[in-house]
Amino acid sequence: MFFHTPKIIALCGHPKHGKSTVQSMLEELGVRPLDDGLPIRLEGMGRFGLTWEQVSTQEGKLEICHAFGRDMEVREALGLIGKEYEDTDPGHWAKRAVDLVLAEGDMTPVSFGSVRRTQGHVYAGFGGIVLEIRDPRKPESPYDFDQYDAAAVTHTIINDGTLEDLRAKVLAAVAEYLELSHG
DSSP states (O other), X not given: OOOOOOOEEEEEOOTTSSHHHHHHHHHHTTOEEEOTTHHHHHHHHHHHOOOHHHHHSHHHHTSEEEEXXXXXXXXXXXXXXXXXXXXXXXXXXXXXXXXXXXXXXOOSOEEEEEEOBTHHHHHHHTTOEEEEEEOTTSOOOOSGGGOBOXXXXXXXXXXXXXXXXXXXXXXXXXXXXXXOOOO
16 A cells, blocks of 8 residues: 655664754754654653653753663663564554654655664655764764664764754755755
8 A cells, every 4th residue: 555655854873963953954944853752752751750851851861760660761761662662563653653644644844853773664665765863973872772773774974073064964965855956
């Protein structure tokens, strides 16, 4: 069965490597940013009493909470929630995100900013592209759910310069896919 979907740009990379910055740059190009991690964030709030700040900011995700019977960083708790579903249904969160977009019926291009595990393959299966954002100056995450399958990556963007450099790399990676004019 074929579904007509908007253009999808999926962003993968480790925390603090620049995915949110790239998603903002894509928004400037008319790409609607969507939070594919929102269901996980909401479940963390309901299940473990976490606050919005804890589940949505880099600083909050570093805080310690009690989840899954022990103390851990909020980032790990959110990852374990995500992993619970993805272990039995690979690409669960990506499929759920695409279903929500299809239900809206809006054909504006969209970006998803927290692609993990095999989710990039789901987005690619709907005709999307997967951008890997890497900052060689920053460490990779030790958490399993922050990992992603590099085989799904369409373009790797090295975030090691100025914002203007990053913007140029993003534009080069998406111009053809978004059919942007070079004028």
